Amino acid sequence: MIARALLLATALFAASNAVAQSRDVFAAPVLRANVQVTGDLVRIGDVIDNAGSAAQIAIYRAPDLGTMGSLPVVQLLNTLRAHHVIGVDTRDLKEISITRLARTLEGKDIEQQVARALERRNGLGDAANLSMTFDRDPGDVRLEPAFTGGMQPTVVRYDNRNGRFDVTFEIASETGAAPSKLRFSGTAIETVEAAVLARNVERNEVIKSSDVVVERRPKVEIGADAASRDRTVGMQARRQLRAGQPIRTADLAKPDLVQRDQNVTLVYATDGLHLTMRGKALENGTEGDVVNVMNLQSKRTVSGTVIGRGQVSITPVELATRPAQTSDAAASSAASPVAVATIHSPVAPKAE
Numbered sequence: 001m002i003a004r005a006l007l008l009a010t011a012l013f014a015a016s017n018a019v020a021q022s023r024d025v026f027a028a029p030v031l032r033a034n035v036q037v038t039g040d041l042v043r044i045g046d047v048i049d050n051a052g053s054a055a056q057i058a059i060y061r062a063p064d065l066g067t068m069g070s071l072p073v074v075q076l077l078n079t080l081r082a083h084h085v086i087g088v089d090t091r092d093l094k095e096i097s098i099t100r101l102a103r104t105l106e107g108k109d110i111e112q113q114v115a116r117a118l119e120r121r122n123g124l125g126d127a128a129n130l131s132m133t134f135d136r137d138p139g140d141v142r143l144e145p146a147f148t149g150g151m152q153p154t155v156v157r158y159d160n161r162n163g164r165f166d167v168t169f170e171i172a173s174e175t176g177a178a179p180s181k182l183r184f185s186g187t188a189i190e191t192v193e194a195a196v197l198a199r200n201v202e203r204n205e206v207i208k209s210s211d212v213v214v215e216r217r218p219k220v221e222i223g224a225d226a227a228s229r230d231r232t233v234g235m236q237a238r239r240q241l242r243a244g245q246p247i248r249t250a251d252l253a254k255p256d257l258v259q260r261d262q263n264v265t266l267v268y269a270t271d272g273l274h275l276t277m278r279g280k281a282l283e284n285g286t287e288g289d290v291v292n293v294m295n296l297q298s299k300r301t302v303s304g305t306v307i308g309r310g311q312v313s314i315t316p317v318e319l320a321t322r323p324a325q326t327s328d329a330a331a332s333s334a335a336s337p338v339a340v341a342t343i344h345s346p347v348a349p350k351a352e
Helices: 002-025 073-082 107-118 219-225 328-335
Strands: 034-037 041-043 058-061 068-072 095-100 103-105 130-134 141-143 152-159 164-171 180-197 212-218 256-258 263-270 273-281 290-295 300-308 311-313
Touching (some): 068 073, 073 095, 107 130, 107 164, 107 180, 180 219, 212 219, 256 311, 263 290
Parallel strands (some): 034 095, 263 311
Antiparallel strands (some): 041 058, 103 141, 130 180, 152 164, 180 212, 273 290, 300 311
């Protein structure tokens, strides 16, 4: 009797365990509100929990890489019934969202990678100075999330005669699958910063800060003679320049401090003596230039060095070209030495 009782108890315990296990195995399927997939198919196991043996059955195509779609619950339940999946707990959902995961390569990152691949190739300069035009706008490129490797250039071609490039990259997969290949083509040119005129500038006109803007221009257009903004402002145009024109160093000269037909001050300075007199410039000149000037007192032409705006320094030899004074006062002055510290000749207004 005792043995029978023990056998009966054991049978009842085994039966209860079997019922419990069957409840676990046959737990009701529950709908998911938000679904994420990594492949191009949506399977039953993606949209419901406790799908059992039906989990791997594909029922829909996934959205495009990196995009999301919605699916009405009524439509989904009809599809599940066709595969003998019933009794789904919908949790009162009306629709579910399905997102396809992806790795996104932004267009600006692709341009940087192409520039790095072309850097210093066949005469090109630094990647930061390259301007590229693609045959097709690369935009943002989306890959399967398994492609986690970096963009490795495998084929790089550049023709410096026409600026054409053709670059192929490979991106490795963490699953060991064949790498993804991306190919880009277009034209690349090297650019430099250049000072560009914002308005037309006449010959001999001094360039102001507001006249100059800085732009990137093709290096072949500028050459090696490009003038910087700092080098341009305050300089004088050697010739007529038009708006939008890049400025070259050869286009610039130091500004004239003396203009032709301008009234200037002739200066003679030595230890203990400083003489000034009125003159008229016969030609233009910048600082350090030797120019011809008419001495308005003697009506003689003398040469002097431009030392400042409207100022020309002359030598004692040039100063001696003034006609000798014949008055008795002059003779007396010449006979008797006079100590003069500073003499300023009066400057009369220019006769019209």
